[in-house]
Amino acid sequence: MTLGVALKTATTGLQAAQASLRAVSDNIANVNTPGYVRKAVKQEQQVVDGSGAGVKITGVNRITDQFLQVASLSASSDTKRWSAVSQFLDNAQSLFGDPSANGFFFNRLDKVFAAFSTAANDPSSTLLRSQALSSVEDFLGEAARINGQIVSLVDTVDTQISAGVERANGLLEEISKLNLEIKRATLVGADASGSENIQSQLLDELSGLMNIRVAGRGDGGVDVRTVEGVLIAGDGAAKLTYNSSDTTPGYITAQPTGSSNQQPIQLMSGQLRGLLDLRDEELPKIYDQLGEFTSRAVDQLNAAHNAASAYPPPASLTGRATGLDLPTAIAGFTGTSTIAVVNPQGLLQRKVAIDFTAGTISVNGGAGATFTPASFLTDLNTALGASGSASFSGGALTLNATGGAGLALDEGTSNKTGRGFSHFFGLNDLVKTNGLTNYATGLQPTSNHGFTSGGQLTLRLSTPDGRPEREVPITIPAGPLMSDLLNTLNNNSTGVGLYGSFGLDSNGVLTFTGSAPSNAELSIVTDNTQRGAGGPSVSQLFGLGTQARSARAGQFQVSAALLSNPTKIAMGKLETTVAVGAVAIRPGDGRGALGISASGGVPILFQAAGSLGQVTMTVSRYASEFGGAVGRAAASAETRKASSEAVATEANNRRQAVEGVNLDEELVNLTTYQQAFSASARMIQAAGDMFDVLLGIV
Structure with a gap:
């Protein structure tokens, strides 16, 4: 070996040792720096004419493990998802109150039944009547408050999604910019670990927002893609957009760099996935079920009140808007019902008996005259x-x-869709509503649908995670029957037939069921249809879409006529067997109030809502099931959060074991490189001495 080669070998060794010492020093200095990844100098042997000529520094590498990084990012996404879901479901559950406390929401309905039971013992007491009405007001007020706050939670979640998407866009831009810096440093052999550490932290934050796939680039940096492979960060950043409306599910689109197309992307985990689940699934489940519970509880109170009579009797009874024309509303009734005209002292003056099964109306026990739905009013x-x-x-x-x-x-x-004649029309309702809250219309395939021909509604079919599949414009057909409307809705080419089907049950409830394997879900984009002049739209009448159902629990209030005059509460029962001139209603009769107090124990049909399918049970039992469902959902989210946090902790610990700084190891490296530096320095000194000797000889 010549002295020149020896000197060059020693010099490169000295430089390599210096670089390694700097790397070790940086590692030790950043032992407690969050996000710092230890680094090491990469060296290669230099060969000149087949002989070794020292070492060459080819770069500074971060010590990482791709598998552990992927596992950590995935675990972080799951943790953020369930953390968001758990937080908001816990907030929603707290709105109902403490189950062990007196103010628990579901206990308030029991107080209503108890108040009317007490009032039945002294029907003439205005105080007891007022207290009974106050208990109903309290129950309805709490239902409206809870419903309003759940809807507000949806608005809060919506705002957080928008903010999360904006932050994700910022992260993608920063990651793409760092790719350029890392690439430049890599090309000139400079230390790019600082930029790579910053980029790694940005990727960690991004994975908390949405699940991503990260792949290294040959020239340094990373490519970031969605689960379906859409490039969202690389040489440039894609633009993410949050798309939502009050009536349709929210979803996120990506517009890659250089493209004008916005492509819906699939989110499987991350905070955004959790927030989208809350907005479009979890929170709507709660307010939908709250609406079903409240409406059916009110329905039972009204059923009992309509089956009772007040003393003195009211001069007028005004029903609620059914959304139907009278012939359609009368059609389908069975059984009998009685309307009595009674003087202020309770003496029967006229008795009109309606036999819907036979289609006759009789007066004062006389022969029945035939009627049809079309001639009923006359x-x-x-x-x-x-x-x-x-x-x-x-x-x-x-x-x-x-x-x-x-x-x-x-x-x-009398009976139609489980309601009596007076109850169906709401003639003597205890609780009034300012909208349609019972979607058992009673319409059958042979009924006239009543919607104005040519009216339009637009339906959106979406995947279960909210991504739109197709928008379907529907035009109300000229055919007058419900079967014509169903055929139009379910048409394969112009309707929803390729994705699912609409069905009409025996009570006239219209529902959509998605077909496998897509299991599409339905929402309403626009609805300009109208039933008759000024009547409800298709979505309003049948309760389709979130807009129709989100406010249902807040649409009830105690009858203003009863609040202003509690003596109008129907506390008694009409005696239908007495003759004209005899006493038909009595002032001390409390049977009507007893009927109201017992209405919570009558099994009724609840439509599918929230996490419960269609069931037949009492209102009191449904309250227990509903309260349990809310609690189970919150507990399940908390369990998933804890499980995902445990997985994330383990993944991060293993990743940290590889990427983190070990002081003992670094001290060993420090000693090693110091010795290497000293050895190279001595070799340079020896080569210098030999050069001096040679020069002295010359």
Whole structure:
């Protein structure tokens, strides 16, 4: 070996040792720096003419493990997802109160039943009547408050999604910019570990927002893709956009660099996935089920109140808007019902018995006169004669008594969709509503749908995670029957037939069921349809979409007429067997109040809502099931959060064991490189001495 080669070997060794010492020094200095990844100098042997000529520094490498990084990013995504879901479901659960406390929401309905039971013991007590009404107001007020706050949580989640997408866009831009810096440093053999560490931290934050796939680039830096392979960061950053409306699920699109197309992307984990689940699934489940529970509880209170009579009897009974025309509303009724005109002292003046099964109306026990749904209003007015009148306007039936008399009704055996005649029309409702809250319309395939031909609604079919599959414009057909409307909705080419189907059950409830394997979900984009003049739209009448259901639990209030005069509460029962001139209702009768107090124990049909399918049970039992469902959802999210955190902790610990700085190891390296530096320095000194000797000889 010549002295020149020896000197060069020693010099490169000295330089390599210096570089390694700097790397070790940086490692030790950053032992507690979050996100710092230890680094090491990469060296290669230099060969000149087949002989060794020292070492060459080819770069500074971060000590990483790709598998552990992927596992850590994935675990972080899952943790952030379930952390978001757990937080908001816990907030939603807390709105219902402490189950062990007196103010627990579901206990308030029991207080309603108890208050009417107490009032039944002294029907003439105005105080007890007022207390009973106050308990109903309290229950309805709490339902409205909880519903409003859950809807507000949805708005909060929506805002957080928008903020999360904006942050993700910022991270993608920073990651792409760092790719350029890392590439430049790599090309000139400079230390790019600082930029790579910063980029790694950005990737960790991004993975907390959304699940990503990260792949290294040959020239340094990373490519970031979505789960379906859309490049969102590399040589440039894609633009993510959050798409949402009040009536449709939210989803996120990506517009790659240089492209004008926005492609919906699939999110399987991350905070954004959790927030989207909350917005479009978890929180709507709660307010939908709250709406079903509240509406059915109100339905039972109203059923009992409509089956009872007040003393003194009211001169007028005004029903609620059914959304139907009268012939359609009357069609399908079975059984019998009685309308009585009673004087202020409770004496029967006129009795009109309606037999829906036979299609007859009789007066004061006389022979029945035939009626049809189309002639019902005229025939009823004929039967009432000079004692009263009936009218129908805006989908609502109204009965009036004349000459200072009042009205009392008996539901008898009348029935349509599980409701009696007076109850179906809401003639004597205890609780009023300012919208359609019961979607059992009673319509059958042979019924007239009643919607104006040519009206349009646009349906959106989406994947279960909210990504749109297709928007379907529907035009109300000229065919007048519900079967015509169903055929239009389910058409394979112009309807939803390729994705699922609409069905109409025996109670006239219209529902959509997605077909496998896509299991599409339905939402309403626009709805300009109208049933009759000024009537409800398709989505309003049948309760389709989130907009129709989100406010349901907040649409109830105690009848203003009863609040202003509690003596109008139907505390008694009409005696239908007495003759004209005999006492038909009595002031001390509390049977009506007892019926209200017992209404929570009557098994009824609940439509599928939230996490519960269609079930038949009592209101009180449903309250327990609903409360348990909310608690289970929150507990399940908390369990998943804890499990994902445990996995993330283990993944991060293993990753840190590889990437983190070990002081003992670094001290060994420090000693090693110091010795290597000293050895190279001595070799240079020896080569220098030999050069001096040679020069002295010359």
